[in-house]
Amino acid sequence: MKDLKGIYAALLTPFNDDGSINFDSITKLVEFNIAQGLHGLYVCGSTGESPLMSEEERIAILRHVAKVVNGRIKLIAHVGTISTDSAVRMAKVAEQCAYDAVSAVVPFYFSFSAEAIKGYYKDIIAATSLPMVIYNFPGSSGFNGMLDMVNELIDEPKLVGVKHTSVNLFDLERFKNLKKPLVVFNGFDEMLIGGLSMGADGGIGSTYNFMGKIILDIYNAFNKGDMAAAQAAQNKANRIIDAMIPYGVFAMEKAILTELGIPMGNCRKPFTPLSQEGWEVAKKIAKELK
Numbered sequence: 599m600k601d602l603k604g605i606y607a608a609l610l611t612p613f614n615d616d617g618s619i620n621f622d623s624i625t626k627l628v629e630f631n632i633a634q635g636l637h638g639l640y641v642c643g644s645t646g647e648s649p650l651m652s653e654e655e656r657i658a659i660l661r662h663v664a665k666v667v668n669g670r671i672k673l674i675a676h677v678g679t680i681s682t683d684s685a686v687r688m689a690k691v692a693e694q695c696a697y698d699a700v701s702a703v704v705p706f707y708f709s710f711s712a713e714a715i716k717g718y719y720k721d722i723i724a725a726t727s728l729p730m731v732i733y734n735f736p737g738s739s740g741f742n743g744m745l746d747m748v749n750e751l752i753d754e755p756k757l758v759g760v761k762h763t764s765v766n767l768f769d770l771e772r773f774k775n776l777k778k779p780l781v782v783f784n785g786f787d788e789m790l791i792g793g794l795s796m797g798a799d800g801g802i803g804s805t806y807n808f809m810g811k812i813i814l815d816i817y818n819a820f821n822k823g824d825m826a827a828a829q830a831a832q833n834k835a836n837r838i839i840d841a842m843i844p845y846g847v848f849a850m851e852k853a854i855l856t857e858l859g860i861p862m863g864n865c866r867k868p869f870t871p872l873s874q875e876g877w878e879v880a881k882k883i884a885k886e887l888k
C-alpha cells in the first residue's frame with residue numbers, strides 16, 4: 599500500500615451549460631493539479647458535488663480521472679452516499695481502476711443508528727481490497743459520534759485513515775492517537791497549519807484546486823519546522839478564502855479556475871449561480887494568482 603500522506607485537491611466537477619459533466623475540463627483540471635505539484639486527488643467528494651450526481655455519473659468520473667492520472671499521483675475515491683449498495687458498487691469500480699484508497703462519509707438523511715453506520719463501513723471495507731479513509735464531516739452529515747465509531751472499527755485491517763473536516767482539532771489529535779496509527783487529513787483549508795500542528799499527515803481541500811502552490815508552501819515550511827513561513831503562507835491563503843466565503847466557495851472556485859483558463863460552469867441546482875459581484879472578486883483573485 600502507498601503512503602497516503604500529503605496534499606490532495608478535493609476535485610471540483612466541471613459542468614457544461616446544459617448541466618452535463620464536462621470531461622474535457624476534468625482532464626484539464628487534473629493536469630493542472632498535477633502541474634501544481636499536488637500529491638493526490640480526492641475524487642467525487644463534497645467539493646465534487648457528489649450528492650448532486652447519479653451513481654452512473656460518479657462512476658464515469660472515477661474512471662475518467664484514473665485514466666488521465668495513470669498512476670502519476672495518488673487517488674482516493676469518495677464512494678459515500680445514503681445507500682450501502684450504491685457505495686459498494688462505486689467502491690468496486692474504484693478497485694478496478696486501481697485507486698489507492700476509498701473514502702466514505704456516513705450515510706445521511708435518515709439519522710441512522712451507530713450500529714447501522716458501523717455496518718455500512720464494514721460492508722464497504724469488505725467489498726474490496728482497498729484501504730478505507732473514513733470521511734468525518736459532522737457539520738454536513740449531522741453525525742457527531744465518529745471518534746467512537748472509528749474506535750470500534752479500529753481492528754479492521756483495511757481501515758487506515760480519517761479525513762477530518764471539522765474545526766475540532768482536539769478530535770483530530772485523538773484520531774491520530776488511537777491504538778493503531780491512522781493517516782489523518784485536515785479538511786478545512788483555512789486551518790491546515792492548525793491540523794498539521796495537531797498531528798495531521800496532510801490535507802484534502804477544495805481551494806487546493808487553484809492555489810495548490812500556496813498550500814504546498816504551508817505544508818513544506820511546516821515540515822521543515824519553519825513556522826513563520828508556514829504562517830505567512832496560511833495567512834495568504836486565508837485572505838483569499840475569506841474573500842470567497844460570502845459568495846459560495848465552490849462557485850467561486852469554479853469562477854477562479856474558469857478565469858485561469860479551465861471552463862468549469864456553474865454548480866448544480868439547487869446551488870445558485872455566482873453573482874456578478876462574486877465574479878468580479880473571482881477575477882481579481884485569478885489575476886493575483888496568475
Ligand code: MN9
Nearest residue numbers: 608785786787788802803804805
Ligand atoms: O474538502 C472542503 N470542505 C468543504 C474540503 O467544502 C465542506 C474545504 O476545502 C472547504 O471548502 C474550504 C473552505 O471552507 O476549507
